[in-house]
Amino acid sequence: MATTSQQSDFDRVKRWGKEFLPALWCRSLVLVSCGLLAAGLLTSCTSHSTAAAAPHPRPATAERVHYDLTGQPYFETPDGNITCGLPFFHWSNLSPPSAAGSQQAVICRIKKYTVPPPAACKSRQDGGTPPGVLMEPYQYASFTCLNVLDDQDMIYEPAANGGAAQPRNPYHAHSGQDINLGPVICFVQTSSVDCTSTTAPRTFHLDPDSFRSPLSPADSVLAAENRGSPDTPASTAVVRPSTYQSGNNTVFSNITWNQWDSATATGTATYRFNTCTPNCAAGNYQTDQNVTISFTDPMIVCGRWFFTELTVHDPAAPSDSGTIMIAPDSYDSMTTPDCLPPSTG
Numbered sequence: 001m002a003t004t005s006q007q008s009d010f011d012r013v014k015r016w017g018k019e020f021l022p023a024l025w026c027r028s029l030v031l032v033s034c035g036l037l038a039a040g041l042l043t044s045c046t047s048h049s050t051a052a053a054a055p056h057p058r059p060a061t062a063e064r065v066h067y068d069l070t071g072q073p074y075f076e077t078p079d080g081n082i083t084c085g086l087p088f089f090h091w092s093n094l095s096p097p098s099a100a101g102s103q104q105a106v107i108c109r110i111k112k113y114t115v116p117p118p119a120a121c122k123s124r125q126d127g128g129t130p131p132g133v134l135m136e137p138y139q140y141a142s143f144t145c146l147n148v149l150d151d152q153d154m155i156y157e158p159a160a161n162g163g164a165a166q167p168r169n170p171y172h173a174h175s176g177q178d179i180n181l182g183p184v185i186c187f188v189q190t191s192s193v194d195c196t197s198t199t200a201p202r203t204f205h206l207d208p209d210s211f212r213s214p215l216s217p218a219d220s221v222l223a224a225e226n227r228g229s230p231d232t233p234a235s236t237a238v239v240r241p242s243t244y245q246s247g248n249n250t251v252f253s254n255i256t257w258n259q260w261d262s263a264t265a266t267g268t269a270t271y272r273f274n275t276c277t278p279n280c281a282a283g284n285y286q287t288d289q290n291v292t293i294s295f296t297d298p299m300i301v302c303g304r305w306f307f308t309e310l311t312v313h314d315p316a317a318p319s320d321s322g323t324i325m326i327a328p329d330s331y332d333s334m335t336t337p338d339c340l341p342p343s344t345g
Helices: 004-038 119-123
Strands: 065-068 074-076 082-085 106-110 132-135 142-144 177-180 184-189 192-197 203-207 210-212 222-224 250-260 265-274 285-301 304-313 322-325
Touching: 082 192, 106 192, 132 203, 250 285
Parallel strands: 065 177, 222 304
Antiparallel strands: 074 082, 082 106, 106 132, 132 142, 177 184, 184 192, 192 203, 203 210, 250 265, 265 285, 285 304, 304 322
């Protein structure tokens, strides 16, 4: 006769056998089956075990490590090729603090790159300063030519005794850090930065081979409208207009838009234009119906997305069809300090 204690032990062994032995048997069967599969004796294995590693496995995503740099917002990537910071931050007691809005501007300079710089940078006399990224408050980042003085206070620390300025040492970032500069947080990897505004849905990516500043889902690409002024300021931006004017002599009216997205805008319109016969001063106008107009080649200009080309197709007047540039002109004359050369996002 088994004692109460022995009976309890026996019950535990019975219960262990019922509950755990089948599972152990299933695991053994899976291991055997997978072994046979490896040997070519089976054609399937339903185990949840991990598949064999690929010959060239993808590297794991770097862990994001928060790092606060709001008190000294200036850093460089691990390879030292990119430096980012706030050029108008109150860097020194020797200079007055900047306005709160301008402190939010971010600059990233890059030393070695293959991504093409804006065409305007090639003609500007800027002492060979490399291009970089500028993102102002609530605007899109632009890959543009930067003046050598744009971030002077950030790069150099004035000497208190009036002597020569001394270079500041940027914080040497580590790959995987999420560096908080205040207006932006930049995810840093060995040779790239991905910065996100903390006040607006604006982001940009910069590495030696590419720059991106994608359009926010809630925003639209704009079209600059020239109503006859010498320059087309960015304030003339329009989206899906019913009437569109390109200079003094060309007006599109009764526009029906078939498409308006981040790549192109296409519609049909009534086209009224000066035939310039016998000359433009004579003011002989022609009006054609069902003319196709298209806006294309979107770029970032003056911190916003603009279509930069207008194409007109008028079967009744082939000589008055064609493509013209429509980006704001003020970036050429530099009459508007906030405007920058066009930059693909």
